[in-house]
Amino acid sequence: MEFKDYYKVLGVEPDADLKTIKTAYRRLARKYHPDVSDQHDAEKKFKDVAEAYEVLSDEKKRAEYDQLRQYGSAGQSFEPPPGWQGASGGFSGQGDFSDFFENIFGGGRFRQQSGPFGGGEDFGSRRGRDIEVELPLFLEETLSEEARPIEYKLPHYGENGRLPDIQKTLKVKIPAGVVDGERIRLKGQGAPGFGSGPAGDLYLRVRLIPHPLFDVSGHDLNLVVPVAPWEAALGTKLTVPTLAGKISLTIKPDSQSGQRLRIAGKGLRTRSGHGDLYAVLKVVMPPHSSEAANTHWQELAQKAAFNPRKEWEA
Numbered sequence: 001m002e003f004k005d006y007y008k009v010l011g012v013e014p015d016a017d018l019k020t021i022k023t024a025y026r027r028l029a030r031k032y033h034p035d036v037s038d039q040h041d042a043e044k045k046f047k048d049v050a051e052a053y054e055v056l057s058d059e060k061k062r063a064e065y066d067q068l069r070q071y072g073s074a075g076q077s078f079e080p081p082p083g084w085q086g087a088s089g090g091f092s093g094q095g096d097f098s099d100f101f102e103n104i105f106g107g108g109r110f111r112q113q114s115g116p117f118g119g120g121e122d123f124g125s126r127r128g129r130d131i132e133v134e135l136p137l138f139l140e141e142t143l144s145e146e147a148r149p150i151e152y153k154l155p156h157y158g159e160n161g162r163l164p165d166i167q168k169t170l171k172v173k174i175p176a177g178v179v180d181g182e183r184i185r186l187k188g189q190g191a192p193g194f195g196s197g198p199a200g201d202l203y204l205r206v207r208l209i210p211h212p213l214f215d216v217s218g219h220d221l222n223l224v225v226p227v228a229p230w231e232a233a234l235g236t237k238l239t240v241p242t243l244a245g246k247i248s249l250t251i252k253p254d255s256q257s258g259q260r261l262r263i264a265g266k267g268l269r270t271r272s273g274h275g276d277l278y279a280v281l282k283v284v285m286p287p288h289s290s291e292a293a294n295t296h297w298q299e300l301a302q303k304a305a306f307n308p309r310k311e312w313e314a
Contacts, residue, residue: 001079001099003072006052006065014066018057025053051101060192061105064129068104128191128200135184135204139211139221140243142178142268147171150204154191172204177271180208180216213241219268219275225261226284227251242266242277249279257283 007014010024031037032046039045055061072078078100133152141148150172153165168189175184183203190200208216215222225240235253239246242263249261259281267275289297 001077001103003076003078004048004051004098004100005069005073006056009048009052010056012056014069021053021056025049025057029053048098051098055101055105064191065104067129127197128193130200130203131190132183132203132205134207136207136209137174137178138209139214139216139268142174142208143243145173145176147173152202170202176269177219178206179218179268180206182206214243214277216268219270221267221275221277223277223279224282225249225279226282227255229283229285232257232281232283240279243268251281255281257281 007016010021010028012020012024016024028049029046032039032042032049037046055065131152131154133150135150148171149169151167151169154168170186170189172184172186178184183205186202186204188199189202193199213223221243223240225238227236227238231238231251232255233253235255236251238249238251240249244266247263247266249263251261261279261281263277263279265274266277269275286293
């Protein structure tokens with residue numbers, strides 16, 4: 001369908017107040033009304049003007065249209081953005097409007113007073129639009145059961161045009177078990193409804209902020225644990241971090257680089273408990289060795305008689 005730029009149709013700016021919109025409508029409706037105009041396309045232009053006025057003269061419908069307008073250009077082919085909840089079904093009345101209008105606003109009931117300049121528009125009731133905002137979370141915050149404040153903006157219109165956006169604040173308790181990309185639904189916290197229709201919903205899109213130590217795998221966490229060669233060979237006890245504090249971890253003798261040690265219940269929260277933490281061992285050499293240390297390495301190489309590439313031999 002073709003996108004309609006209602007502001008261009010009426011020849012007004014997007015921030016025009018209601019008085020300006022009414023003045024433009026009356027002037028153009030008088031100019032193009034088929035009963036008084038001899039222009040060949042007067043009837044079409046009159047319908048375009050009436051359609052634009054039906055939307056821009058209503059503050060709620062104008063607010064919805066302004067949200068949609070950023071996705072289209074006048075005369076260009078248009079499809080509503082993903083997630084747009086257009087009205088379903090047709091509408092009845094004297095308004096012979098475009099496919100664009102019927103697809104976007106056509107779920108309500110249209111009434112028009114008789115005469116070329118009559119008003120009386122009424123689209124009935126319709127549910128408000130859903131709104132989606134990003135909710136960045138530190139991994140530590142997913143463990144908390146305390147409500148946290150979130151802020152978002154709702155567009156707001158009055159009789160004189162657009163008003164500053166409404167800043168809305170809610171306290172939200174993060175559900176247990178949320179994962180990256182999950183949507184949290186808050187019923188009735190979206191855009192206001194049309195007429196007596198209910199408000200839309202607010203969706204919080206969870207974005208887990210990358211942690212400097214832990215990699216996320218579902219509800220499990222992976223932690224790379226650097227160990228010295230002698231710690232891997234002889235075994236040791238280490239203090240390692242978790243999201244809930246430090247714990248002691250036992251490294252068994254003859255441990256290998258890349259070996260995964262499971263620490264139960266120290267991952268992210270699930271719906272009914274916690275995921276696990278996996279300590280991934282990484283054998284790390286000292287950046288520099290003294291002459292005495294090199295002597296010990298040479299002795300070890302002779303006594304160990306170990307060939308790490310034995311499997312390559314034919």
